[in-house]
Amino acid sequence: MNSAVKELGELVGREYKEGFVTDIEADTLPPGLDESVIRFLSGKKSEPDFVLQWRLDAFRRWQAMEPPDWAHVKHAPIDFQAISYYSAPKRDEDRPKSLDEVDPKLLETYNKLGIPLEEQKALAGVAVDAVFDSVSVATTFKDKLAEAGVIFCPLSEAMANHPELVREYLGSVVPQSDNFYAALNSAVFTEGSFVYVPKGVRCPMELSTYFRINALNTGQFERTLIIADEGSYVSYLEGCTAPMRDENQLHAAVVELVAFKDAKIKYSTVQNWYPGDEEGRGGIYNFVTKRGACRGDNAKISWTQVETGSAITWKYPSVLLEGNHSTGEFYSVALTNNCQQADTGTKMVHIGEHTSSTIISKGISAGRGQNAYRGLVKVLKGAKQARNYSQCDSLLMGDRCGAHTFPYVEVKNPTATIEHEATTSKIGEDQLFYCRQRGLSEEDAVSMIVNGFCKEVFRELPMEFAVEAQKLLGISLEGAVG
Amino acid sequence: MLKISDLKVTVDGKAILNGLDLDVGPGEVHAIMGPNGSGKSTLANVIAGRDGYEVTSGSVAFMGNDLLSMAPENRAREGVFLAFQYPVEIPGVANIALLKEGLNAARRHRGEPELDALDFLKLVREKLRLVEMKEEFLYRSVNEGFSGGEKKRNEIFQMAVLEPRLAVLDETDSGLDIDALKIVAGGVNALRSEERSVILVTHYQRLLDYIVPDRVHVLAGGRIVRSGDKQLARDLEERGYGWIDSSAGAATA
Numbered sequence A: 001m002n003s004a005v006k007e008l009g010e011l012v013g014r015e016y017k018e019g020f021v022t023d024i025e026a027d028t029l030p031p032g033l034d035e036s037v038i039r040f041l042s043g044k045k046s047e048p049d050f051v052l053q054w055r056l057d058a059f060r061r062w063q064a065m066e067p068p069d070w071a072h073v074k075h076a077p078i079d080f081q082a083i084s085y086y087s088a089p090k091r092d093e094d095r096p097k098s099l100d101e102v103d104p105k106l107l108e109t110y111n112k113l114g115i116p117l118e119e120q121k122a123l124a125g126v127a128v129d130a131v132f133d134s135v136s137v138a139t140t141f142k143d144k145l146a147e148a149g150v151i152f153c154p155l156s157e158a159m160a161n162h163p164e165l166v167r168e169y170l171g172s173v174v175p176q177s178d179n180f181y182a183a184l185n186s187a188v189f190t191e192g193s194f195v196y197v198p199k200g201v202r203c204p205m206e207l208s209t210y211f212r213i214n215a216l217n218t219g220q221f222e223r224t225l226i227i228a229d230e231g232s233y234v235s236y237l238e239g240c241t242a243p244m245r246d247e248n249q250l251h252a253a254v255v256e257l258v259a260f261k262d263a264k265i266k267y268s269t270v271q272n273w274y275p276g277d278e279e280g281r282g283g284i285y286n287f288v289t290k291r292g293a294c295r296g297d298n299a300k301i302s303w304t305q306v307e308t309g310s311a312i313t314w315k316y317p318s319v320l321l322e323g324n325h326s327t328g329e330f331y332s333v334a335l336t337n338n339c340q341q342a343d344t345g346t347k348m349v350h351i352g353e354h355t356s357s358t359i360i361s362k363g364i365s366a367g368r369g370q371n372a373y374r375g376l377v378k379v380l381k382g383a384k385q386a387r388n389y390s391q392c393d394s395l396l397m398g399d400r401c402g403a404h405t406f407p408y409v410e411v412k413n414p415t416a417t418i419e420h421e422a423t424t425s426k427i428g429e430d431q432l433f434y435c436r437q438r439g440l441s442e443e444d445a446v447s448m449i450v451n452g453f454c455k456e457v458f459r460e461l462p463m464e465f466a467v468e469a470q471k472l473l474g475i476s477l478e479g480a481v482g
Numbered sequence B: 001m002l003k004i005s006d007l008k009v010t011v012d013g014k015a016i017l018n019g020l021d022l023d024v025g026p027g028e029v030h031a032i033m034g035p036n037g038s039g040k041s042t043l044a045n046v047i048a049g050r051d052g053y054e055v056t057s058g059s060v061a062f063m064g065n066d067l068l069s070m071a072p073e074n075r076a077r078e079g080v081f082l083a084f085q086y087p088v089e090i091p092g093v094a095n096i097a098l099l100k101e102g103l104n105a106a107r108r109h110r111g112e113p114e115l116d117a118l119d120f121l122k123l124v125r126e127k128l129r130l131v132e133m134k135e136e137f138l139y140r141s142v143n144e145g146f147s148g149g150e151k152k153r154n155e156i157f158q159m160a161v162l163e164p165r166l167a168v169l170d171e172t173d174s175g176l177d178i179d180a181l182k183i184v185a186g187g188v189n190a191l192r193s194e195e196r197s198v199i200l201v202t203h204y205q206r207l208l209d210y211i212v213p214d215r216v217h218v219l220a221g222g223r224i225v226r227s228g229d230k231q232l233a234r235d236l237e238e239r240g241y242g243w244i245d246s247s248a249g250a251a252t253a
C-alpha cells in the first residue's frame, strides 16, 4: 500500500497547489443534530436537491429508531446531540509544520509499521497532502483511471458530475432505514468515495484511500459506493491509522457495493482506529454497515478485513447473492486487546441458484478483550444448490478475555450444502516455549504464532497490505503476554 | 561446557530432581537413561528454561555462566538446543520462517550479520540432506501433519541449522523405525565436533548402538545413581532398571 499512498500523497499535494481544496474554509458546526444541520451539510457541497431530500427522509426515519442492543458489546449511551456533524480541514497554519511537532508516540507507531517518512507526514497531517477530516481530498491517479473509463472520486463530486449514477445506486444496497447507524449515516454522511467501473474494464490499479478522524468530538460518517458493471474487476483498499485521542468518537460509515454479471469486487480493509488506553478510556466506536449485492450471474464480492483498532467494532460486511452462480466471500481477522470489544461477522444471503459463499473468521482476544463472531447464512427458497463453508477460529491469550461465536443458519431450500467449523484455542505455552527455545523473543513468538493463525486471511490481502497487517498484529499485541 | 551441581527441582510442589550432578565437557556425548517418570524430561526442560519447574537449590553453569538466570531465548541464542520429546505443531507458521527468525536472532545476539534469504536457503538445503528431508518440509507449517518420525527428524534438522554448542535430545529415538533411527543417528553423528556437546536422553539402549556415547548415566529417584561408559547401557538392557533401583543410593562409578 505504501507506494500507492505515496503516489496518492504526491498527487493530492499537486491538486492542492492547483487549488483543488483551497476554497474550503476551516469551520466546524457546533454540536447538535436537526434538519438545519442536514441542510447545512448538503448546502456545503451544493448537492442536488434529491440528495437533500434523501438525507431528510433518512433523518426522519432515524429519529423513530432505537440504537441496537443485541450486539455483545457494552458502552454508555451515545448523546447524538453532543456530536458535531461537520468539521473542515484545518488550515495550513494550524497544522504541524514538520514531524517534530507531531506526537512522538504516534511517530513511534508509524516507525514500527515501517511507514516511510513522506507518508508519515501525510498521515500526521503535516504539509498539505492526504485526506483530512470530513472533507475528502483524495482522488487518485486520475489520468490512468480516466483512460480506462473508471470513475473514482469523492462521493460529493459524483453527485455533481454523475447524479444519474448516484441517484440510481445510493441506498440501493443499504436502504436508509436498514439499521440505526445506517440511517444516521444516510442523514449526515460527509464524504467517502465513489467508484464506477464500466463494462468489461479491469481497473488498472488497486484503489486505495485513507480515512482518518482528526478533529476532536467530530463523528465521521463516510459513505462509499462502488459499482462494477458487467465483466469488470476492481480491488479497493481501505486503511487507517488514527492518532491518540482521549474522547470516545463515533464512526458510522456505510459502504455499498454493486457487482453485475461476471463482475468482481474485492474490498480490503485494515482498520486501526485508536483503541483506547489500557483501561479502556477513549477509543473509537466503529459502527459500520458494509454490504454488497451480486446483481448478476457469476458476480463475485469478496470482503477481507483486518480489524485491530477501535474501542468497539460493530461490523458485518455482507453479500446478497442475487445472480445465479454468484459468489460471496468474507475473510476476517479481528483482534481485541486490553478493553477492546468487537462484534463482527457477516451475512451471506443466497437468493440465486448455485450461489456459494465462504466465511473465514479469525478472532484473537487478549487482555480483557471481548471478541464475538456473529454470522448469518441464509438460503432462500429459490436458491437451489447453494453452498456455504464457514470456519470460525478463536484464539485466546490469557484468561481474562472472551471469545463468543453466534452462527445463525436459515435454510429454506433443502438442496443447500452448509458446512460450519469452529475452534477455540489458547495460545499454547508449549508453542511459545518451542519458539523461544529456537531463539525468538516472547513478543516475536506471539507475533509469529498469531500471524500463523491468521494466514488464511492474510493471503487474501494484497501483498503490501498483508505486510502492514502482520506488523499491526504484532504491535497491537505488545504487552499482551509476559 | 555444562556443569550441574546439586540440582533440586520441584513441579507443583512435588520433588522430581533431588540433588543431581552432571558435568559434560566440550565435544562429549552423554547418555542419560532411566525409567519413565524418572525426571529425564524435567532435566532437559530445566536446562532449556521451561516455565513450571521450580529450582529449589543447586546451580547450572553453561560455558561458565549461570544458565538458570537466563531467559529461554537467550539460552538458545547462547547455543543451548533442545530437541523436544513432543514437538508442538504451530499452524500457519512455515518451518523455514521459524528457523530463519531463530537463526538470525542468534546471529544478532553474537554480533554477526543476519543471513539474507539466499544464503539462508543454501544453508537449509544443505542441512536437509543431512536428515534426508524433502524441501517441501521447509514450507509446511511447523510440525503440522508430520508423522512422529518426521517430527523427530525435523528436530535434528533444526539442530543442524542452528548449530548449537549444547544439544539436549529428549527421546529423539522413541517412535522411530530402524531406518529413521539410522538417519537421525547419522545426522547427530555428523554434527559431533570438538566444540559441540550432546546429551542424549533415552530409555532404550538401541540408540546408543548408533550414537556411541562417551558417558552413560542412570537417572533414578531424581539423581544420577550410576555412571559409566557405553557398557553400562548394555548391562541395563540385559538386567533392566530394577537392577539399578535395588542398588540405588550406592556410590556412582
Ligand SMILES: Nc1ncnc2c1ncn2[C@@H]1O[C@H](COP(=O)(O)OP(=O)(O)O)[C@@H](O)[C@H]1O
Residues within 6 Å of the ligand: B011, B012, B016, B034, B035, B036, B037, B038, B039, B040, B041, B042, B043, B052
Ligand atoms: N508439568 C508437569 N506437571 C506435573 N507433573 C509433572 C510435570 N512434568 C513432569 N511431571 C512429573 O515429574 C515426573 C518426571 O517426569 P519426566 O521428567 O517427564 O520424566 P521422564 O522424562 O523421565 O519420563 C513424573 O512423575 C511426571 O508426572
Ligand SMILES: [Mg+2]
Residues within 6 Å of the ligand: B040, B041, B042, B085, B170, B171
Ligand atoms: Mg520424558
